[in-house]
Amino acid sequence: MSATSSFVVGLDVGGTSMKGGLVSESGAVLLSERRPTPRADGPDAVVAAIRGFISHLAAAGDGVPAGVGLAVPGLVSADTALYATNLGWRDVPATAFTALDIPVMLGHDVRTGGLAESVLGAGRGIPDFLFLPIGTGIAGAMILHGEPYGGASGWGGEIGHIPVFPEGEQCACGQLGCLETYASAASVGRRYSLRAGLEGVRAEQVVSSDDPVAVEVWDEAVEALSVALATYTLLLDPTMIVLGGGLAEAGPALFDPVRTRLVKRLAFRDAPPLVPAALGVDAGMLGAALLGWRAAGRPELGSGWAVDVRPEPLVS
Ligand SMILES: [Zn+2]
Numbered sequence: 001m002s003a004t005s006s007f008v009v010g011l012d013v014g015g016t017s018m019k020g021g022l023v024s025e026s027g028a029v030l031l032s033e034r035r036p037t038p039r040a041d042g043p044d045a046v047v048a049a050i051r052g053f054i055s056h057l058a059a060a061g062d063g064v065p066a067g068v069g070l071a072v073p074g075l076v077s078a079d080t081a082l083y084a085t086n087l088g089w090r091d092v093p094a095t096a097f098t099a100l101d102i103p104v105m106l107g108h109d110v111r112t113g114g115l116a117e118s119v120l121g122a123g124r125g126i127p128d129f130l131f132l133p134i135g136t137g138i139a140g141a142m143i144l145h146g147e148p149y150g151g152a153s154g155w156g157g158e159i160g161h162i163p164v165f166p167e168g169e170q171c172a173c174g175q176l177g178c179l180e181t182y183a184s185a186a187s188v189g190r191r192y193s194l195r196a197g198l199e200g201v202r203a204e205q206v207v208s209s210d211d212p213v214a215v216e217v218w219d220e221a222v223e224a225l226s227v228a229l230a231t232y233t234l235l236l237d238p239t240m241i242v243l244g245g246g247l248a249e250a251g252p253a254l255f256d257p258v259r260t261r262l263v264k265r266l267a268f269r270d271a272p273p274l275v276p277a278a279l280g281v282d283a284g285m286l287g288a289a290l291l292g293w294r295a296a297g298r299p300e301l302g303s304g305w306a307v308d309v310r311p312e313p314l315v316s
Helices: 043-059 109-119 179-183 185-196 203-207 212-236 246-250 252-265 280-295
Strands: 007-013 017-024 029-036 068-072 075-077 080-084 089-093 104-108 129-133 141-144 147-149 240-244 274-276
Touching: 007 043, 007 109, 007 280, 017 043, 017 280, 029 043, 029 280, 043 089, 068 109, 068 280, 075 104, 104 109, 104 280, 109 129, 109 141, 109 147, 109 240, 109 280, 129 212, 179 185, 179 212, 185 203, 185 212, 185 246, 203 212, 203 246, 212 240, 212 252, 240 246, 240 252, 246 252, 252 274
Parallel strands: 007 068, 068 104, 129 240, 240 274
Antiparallel strands: 007 017, 017 029, 075 080, 080 089, 129 141, 141 147
């Protein structure tokens, strides 16, 4: 194998689409493509689609990939996708995802994005921080001592389901008053639409509106976020909090009021800085590529890479 054939496949598997790429030893993204996730066709069809996508990407490279990394939703260990409700998976071994005889490593989707932000992005050189993407849902990657932490059973980081308002609205998860119910982009759009008697209003429209109902809905989202971030800060004392996902594209309209409330909530200690994520929609794919290099026995790769950055669309 020539030096130029040294690359891995990184694949970020989402509920609606998959983002795959080839990433070289020096961090060059040689190719990146997106395909739909055929979720409606059932769990096995999604596994088969991933296998096909990986073979397609690998064939575009010069030689055989050194490894494959996959970021997948749900409960996951390095070698098994244990449980994913939205894809219907139970105990799918990593080897089922590729027809190629090369090392494979799996990672949890948000923690894999957090790994990328930690090694290549906003958290470069910061051992302890929270990566919180706010999109359709909310989940966090707790980076502790330089590595994403998944807890005893893999459920660590479900910050979207912290009950911020204990007697609050019912969440889709079955609990009451979860952060996600108030502050995800989907929830901001949904809650405003419901109160205003409209349909399909997007979070970005709510954030930029001076309609009193929109102001109220946004204020509740900000309040919910400040409660959750104060809780995280008091528990884990992060160096900083990295906000990402579509809603972070709202910029100062999100960061300024959340920062103000967080500072106000914390009486005896300073609030950690809130900073925007650096890798946008590519965080999952780049993190998956880092896992691919780990699978290939090259865990040291990544820290010297300079990567191109693209913003994330504001979705609701
Ligand atoms: Zn919940």
